[in-house]
Amino acid sequence: MSKKVLVLPGDGIGPEIVAEARKVLETINLQMSLGLELSEALVGGAAIDATGIPLPEATLNAAKQADAILLGAVGGPQWDSNPDFQIRPEKGLLGIRSQLGLFGNLRPAILYPQLAHASTLKPDVVSGLDILIVRELTGGIYFGQPRGYRTKENGVREGFNTYVYDENEIRRIGRVAFEAARARGKKLCSVDKANVLEVTVLWREVMNELHAEYPDVELSHMYVDNAAMQLVRAPKQFDVVVTGNMFGDILSDAAAMLTGSIGMLPSASLDVDNKGMYEPCHGSAPDIAGQGIANPLATILSAAMMLRYSLNAGEAADRIESAVSKVLDQNLRTSDIMSEGMRRVSTSEMGDAVVAALAE
Ligand code: IPM
Ligand code: MG
Numbered sequence: 001m002s003k004k005v006l007v008l009p010g011d012g013i014g015p016e017i018v019a020e021a022r023k024v025l026e027t028i029n030l031q032m033s034l035g036l037e038l039s040e041a042l043v044g045g046a047a048i049d050a051t052g053i054p055l056p057e058a059t060l061n062a063a064k065q066a067d068a069i070l071l072g073a074v075g076g077p078q079w080d081s082n083p084d085f086q087i088r089p090e091k092g093l094l095g096i097r098s099q100l101g102l103f104g105n106l107r108p109a110i111l112y113p114q115l116a117h118a119s120t121l122k123p124d125v126v127s128g129l130d131i132l133i134v135r136e137l138t139g140g141i142y143f144g145q146p147r148g149y150r151t152k153e154n155g156v157r158e159g160f161n162t163y164v165y166d167e168n169e170i171r172r173i174g175r176v177a178f179e180a181a182r183a184r185g186k187k188l189c190s191v192d193k194a195n196v197l198e199v200t201v202l203w204r205e206v207m208n209e210l211h212a213e214y215p216d217v218e219l220s221h222m223y224v225d226n227a228a229m230q231l232v233r234a235p236k237q238f239d240v241v242v243t244g245n246m247f248g249d250i251l252s253d254a255a256a257m258l259t260g261s262i263g264m265l266p267s268a269s270l271d272v273d274n275k276g277m278y279e280p281c282h283g284s285a286p287d288i289a290g291q292g293i294a295n296p297l298a299t300i301l302s303a304a305m306m307l308r309y310s311l312n313a314g315e316a317a318d319r320i321e322s323a324v325s326k327v328l329d330q331n332l333r334t335s336d337i338m339s340e341g342m343r344r345v346s347t348s349e350m351g352d353a354v355v356a357a358l359a360e
Pocket of ligand 2: 249250253281
């Protein structure tokens with residue numbers, strides 16, 4: 001039975017890194033007769049340039065019909081000055097997340113032992129690191145109403161957003177996190193700002209209520225400012241971290257750097273049936289776009305997550321992950337993870353090396 005994969009290259013380095021992930025997917029597809037059918041569509045700035053809007057109807061429909069979606073990245077300075085937020089590239093990404101109900105965002109930060117020296121933190125602080133950030137992705141301050149930008153009667157401009165969660169949204173992401181914790185180290189840390197924000201007082205209450213259903217999981221709570229500090233002080237204290245949309249956005253970038261480079265961090269965004277979109281956690285990096293130096297591994301690892309979670313091809317995912325490990329063993333490094341004694345390779349050389357490792 002064929003499975004439809006929609007590929008959305010997006011902007012900046014998006015097309016370059018997605019091209020490498022496609023090579024890897026096409027190789028594993030042939031090797032294991034997975035029956036994947038890949039097609040592409042426009043999103044973000046690329047879609048604005050071609051159609052005037054960041055999420056064209058055709059892309060949204062293709063996304064709805066696909067079994068899984070692989071996305072590069074969106075955004076760039078040429079679209080940032082548009083005062084109409086609806087015409088920003090990021091709206092394309094946020095639109096797919098919310099229209100498809102992709103509320104459960106899994107961001108695993110795993111340190112490949114070969115990269116212990118690529119992290120800006122001391123090797124003993126990060127070696128063996130394996131944490132999972134579970135970020136709520138379709139609610140919170142990213143989507144809360146009212147929101148806006150206006151000039152008040154006295155002529156003073158103001159911007160405003162609303163940080164809101166109802167208990168059902170919290171329970172739904174809480175379950176994803178408790179289940180994930182149950183399947184790994186059985187420790188869950190819920191991150192909030194319950195000393196200041198009512199919405200996170202409710203968040204904490206609901207997490208405590210859910211805990212009754214998961215007595216085998218150890219639950220702790222941490223304020224987000226402390227969590228940011230603990231992530232760089234002693235990151236290995238964490239197993240699974242669950243938090244809201246904005247805190248998760250911030251903490252997952254910090255967690256990414258523990259693994260050597262944000263260029264290594266994949267992610268999955270899942271709906272209630274595990275249908276999902278897969279993307280690297282890094283952005284479109286317009287400053288290095290087109291130079292062939294971006295690290296494609298986060299996107300390749302996202303493709304592996306896609307095979308595992310949405311396409312029922314766990315063995316293919318394992319093979320891709322071990323191919324990535326092999327190329328790191330061969331001392332191949334893109335610039336972001338380069339260190340002494342290693343061989344610097346381009347984006348496409350890295351993709352080719354993963355393909356070659358798959359063939360072994
Ligand atoms: C991420 C990104 C997005 C977000 C942007 C591009 C809208 O930073 O996936 O972490 O804020 O969610
Ligand atoms: Mg982010």
